[in-house]
Amino acid sequence: MSGPSPSSFPAFDVSKSDRTDALTVVGLTVTYRIRGRDREVLQDVSFRVRRGEAYGLVGESGCGKSTVAMAALRYLARNGKVKAGRVLIAGADVHKLGADALRSMRANAVSMVYQDPARALNPSLTIARQVSEAFEAAGATRDEAMQRTPQMLARVRIAEPERVMDSYPHQLSGGMQQRVVIAMALASNPALLILDEPTTGLDATVEAEVLDLVAQLREELGTAVLFISHNLAVIGRMCERVGVLYAGKLVEEGATQDVFARPRHPYTVGLLRCLPTAGRSKDSERLDTIAGTLPSPGSVTQGCIYADRCRLADDRCRREAPPPYRLNAAHGDQMSRCHYHERAIELPRASAQALPRPLDGVPPRRPASVMLHAQKLSKTFHVSGAALRALDDVSIDLASGETLGLVGESGSGKTTLARLMLGLLTPDAGGVLELDGAPLAARVTRRSDEQVKSLQTVFQNPDSALNRAHSVKRLIGRALSRLAGLRGAAIDARLATLTAAVRLPERYLGSRTRQLSGGLKQRVAIARAFAGEPRVVVCDEPTSALDVSVQAAILNLLADLQRERGVSYVFISHNLHVVRYLSDRIAVLYLGRLLEIGPAATVFDGPQHPYTEALLSSVPTLDGEHGRNRIRLSGDLPSAASPPSGCVFHTRCPRKLGAICEQQDPPFLDAGGGTGDAAPPGGAHRIRCHIPVDTLRTLQSASRDMMSNATGNVTHDGAGDGAANAPENAGRNE
Template identity: 85%
Template sequence: MNGPPPSSFPAFDVSKSDRTDALTVVGLTVTYRMRGRDREVLQDVSFRVWRGEAYGLVGESGCGKSTVAMAALRYLPRNGKVKAGKIVIAGADVNKLDADALRTMRANTISMVYQDPGRALNPSLTIARQVSEAFEAAGVATGEALQRSLEMLQRVRIASPERVMDSYPHQLSGGMQQRVVIAMALASNPALLILDEPTTGLDATVEAEVLDLVAQLRAELGTAVLFISHNLAVIGRMCERVGVLYAGKLVEEGATQDVFTRPRHPYTVGLLRCLPTTGRSKDTERLDTIAGGLPSPGSVTQGCIYAERCRLADDRCRREAPPPYRVSAAHGDQMSRCHYHERAVELPRALAQALPEHSLAAADENPRELVLRAENLSKTFHVSSTALRAVDKVSLDLAAGETLGLVGESGSGKTTLAKLMLGLLTPDAGSVLELDGAPLAARVTRRNDEQVKSLQIVFQNPDSALNRAHSVKRLIGRALSRLAALRGAAIDERLATLTAAVRLPERYLGSRTRQLSGGLKQRVAIARAFAGEPRVVVCDEPTSALDVSVQAAILNLLADLQHERGVSYVFISHDLHVVRYLSDRIAVLYLGRLLEIGPAAAVFGGPQHPYTEALLSSVPTLEGHASGARIRLSGDLPSAASPPSGCVFHTRCPRKLGAICEQQDPPFADAADSADSAGSAGSAREAANGMGRKHLIRCHIPAEELRALQTASRDQASDVARDNPASPANGARRDS
């Protein structure tokens, strides 16, 4: 059912005259003892979070965001210490508390939700035991703690809380685990709730539900929230104010709408330009990037700490450290540590925004041949004598030089489908796989060398995919040594060509992966995947764990490699902005079934399957959601062991017709002129080069009726937003 987004909940109302601080940080400097030296990882950081307010901290990995949280909890590692400054939570100076007072503060005043709920929960204890412990720590008797645990699980909108109470963490989905952790964090009704990347591993619908929950509970309880994330869109949706950290210093601060509309520090401008926002596509432009990387902890810089990466920097910047300049903005004061903050939005781009004409001309070539084809691809697992159909009769194809985006919630079958293509899983009888029109053996062990080289994969986590004991040269060289035609000097020559193609500097060839940043590790993984000149590369969430600046560089790299080498991608991601940017066509999976497939511009432009519509409505943007636009899906993904009859989506569908949806499996219908309705130059190019194959929707509602319903919903949302000035939908778009 449709409903208001978090922004429409009544905010906890504390007038400015009555406002009290939930968290005050003044002049905080934190050092880590490394190799016999104290290295500063936070330098003179100051900010405050009012009671009932949400404050966002953003910046690249390593900038000090989590260190701020650990310092607030007084939970720094052994080699860390607060060198200077003061942290006050609800009126208490954290660093002056004795052990008993600190324990009491952690139990009653402050709570924290971590990025990975699976690691925050004890796998050997039931949910009931773990949640009730949180209440007991706050002084509640055991019997009452169990009752209040049940009530709290209901409050965080967990379905069947009695069943969940008796479950262990591994029996719950990621979204359910995160709700349990939030329930535990709220057990003491804390004055301050710290959220450290709480939605990074969640898909779009679950992320939206968790964010809704946090916003509603904050409105009800008046809890202050310190929200730490590298996802700027999430911060834009959730937080009234935002601070931008760079190399341990707060370089910009202000109302979120002001900072994202008119940033006044070149670093903030760079971060915003890295985002693959609505309307951006690899066919029309490359994402801007931020050259270089963070300085090492403890580096002594005479002038501005960002000068070495800033395209506005001059001799003054390298000589004089900028003070915190403060200016009046539309929604309050805005601070920037930049000598040239007034013209930060004029920052020159690192890359040409538009692609060269010859790159666009390539889209007008003749239709490309099919590389990979799957027909009636199915996979059934047998778990405890129960048949679980993870992929159900999926048919699709992939053209040379094309990117097919696979989207859907966790458990929809995306990764299983990718593994079937790669031969890592054996499909059910009757499934057909073809490479270049020839049959492709079901198992990779039965494929010839050429077929194995033709299909490669880039995983989400390069740390798990790369051997930490080997150097970069050894990792890539091993893949090259398997090529029969390459020996000795030829391998070195190919290695040099390959590392240059993935923009991996030669100086890193002798390094171990533990010495590399996340972006460099992913470049090594991509180089290894491209070693055998593959025809198809499966990219399974390759950028989800990366900062937006590194993500932009990797997406540009994948787009350039595709243009140069004609490789095809199967791209899996929860981030629909990333999928839209890189994909030519998009396939939407739900419970192992294909519900929609078509050109990216057509799928995003509409009409859409109601499930696709719900996915797209859940994605936060810098401009915020249009009020009333988000579609909330009731319940969780059904079990693949007992899928619903009729349309598999009918149990959660907000546009369900009735008995026909419950009893009859809908056929695919052509969305006819959907590509034209998208109104996009990209869709015209897709149609011209043969990638604009039919836009198909598997729904009982006719495509034209879906279009009318969805257009009416968007118009209604726009009217609501226009009548509600507080809606984030009314935030001006950034002009950088």
């Protein structure tokens, strides 16, 4: 093997760390006491985050990412301890601080945003009280804290902050809860901000706004960021450097551009190949996956910890633990713990990319029969005496064997529509629901056993869907008994098949869900949903809590089940790359209204409704281009209690024409695509907009050309003659 020897480069030198480093981790080894034994969950981890720098930490669930953050803040659970190593924040050894000094550091120097906002918020306190307490902890008086609270909530893009301040956490969506937690973390203007999956529950536009906010804070205050995420595109946009953790070891590190452009460890290569990217769909190719599962903590005592899952591994890898090879890269040093780091990019794929084609070369036509029919569905909630129209006159058909993707910001009505289909909410009078042409009762309690079995769901938050008192085996087994009618040995056999399909290791069957990571909990929820061989599965953010390797396996599983059994999906997700990969058609919701619907390829490739255009421009990519060239929507998301007249999007639209948009509800326009015999039951591509389709196509094509040719920030004006003469209505590309 050619390349530098590991001894050619100096080891991590703590003496170089001073107060220019916001965070320094040196030789960190952490153990957890489990069943009477100390098991290492972190092994000799070393890295530094400089002042004003953003450092990304990636890896699968269970690799130790969150444990690094907990050890840095001395928040380890009672059975955890730092066995070796040091953690320094601004040069101060965290584990040598006294109680008062530690409390002061947590209040003023460092803040953390956790993965699950519901567990970070106190359910018995209002949002106003919780956010104001964060200001008070940083030294503000109670009156000052209450005055600054609505400003901070507005800063993280919360519409009507005064109303939200009077709410309790359970009254907010998952995305809204996360924005509140981020507002609390920013209250002290910390020198080090630790973000543990901070955008998991956020839609694309709000995620972009939050990331902008974090970037702005770094620029203004020199704040350093430790960004923990399984979203590699977010890391690519936000972080100058990245570290890749596997089974508690840092296996690769370097400038983000270098690591993503030419990864030097097979594990990093595998993670990047798992991502659904533009141009890929379930009908053209399977996503690559990483075979096997993470080893149990402390189980690998010899050789490379990744050897059992690596397709480059040989006897040397199983015999000798690779040292940290350090190499020169385009943007600085790059480290890899792989004997064959130069060949990592040549890693063979786990399976063939292309799907098998029929002998005649013609892909099978999708069934055109309507399985689920929803017509004129509306839902009005009454909150504090005010009528809140969460869904307004939405009609959608779902075909057998089809995936319908629902996209839109938090509060757009996606989950409300899904719950109406499932019978968890009752629609307003005049709505129609049918399954296979037969009426479907509005409430699930009035549906037949067969109808209940036919419609199943995977919820966004597995903690809310799984009983914490039951073991994994009992949770899935009860579903097999109730929905599939299985007994005894048949349950065990089917249980083994389901858990293997969703990559849930057998060792977790006896565990309670409170003992599992977020990704493992979601796998349990997916297995339970498929226990009864459903015909329609409503997937509400089913992969938001999963790392990219498990996400790829789940998406492949969903696609395989659909091909084999003709199951249909209503797929809700903020991750538009995932939606594009799995969906046959896309429906775009905004403030309870359907603004666009059509085949996935035509919706994503354009022309698009201006709202869809803004959503797609906000999606981060590995190279960070969308972060620099996105369309920023002006103004706040209006309240569903008092929606705008005319087009509901006109208050934020970058292509607003003028008075017609303010006064008249736009019609649905035929944008072409999906016509003829292959047309889906719901019809072709339709856009609800006053701007003619040909004009939208021309303007959006010109905008994309401008973006691709731009060398800096770009500004483009709105559509049509009216928008061209009204600069106050212009959208802004950044």
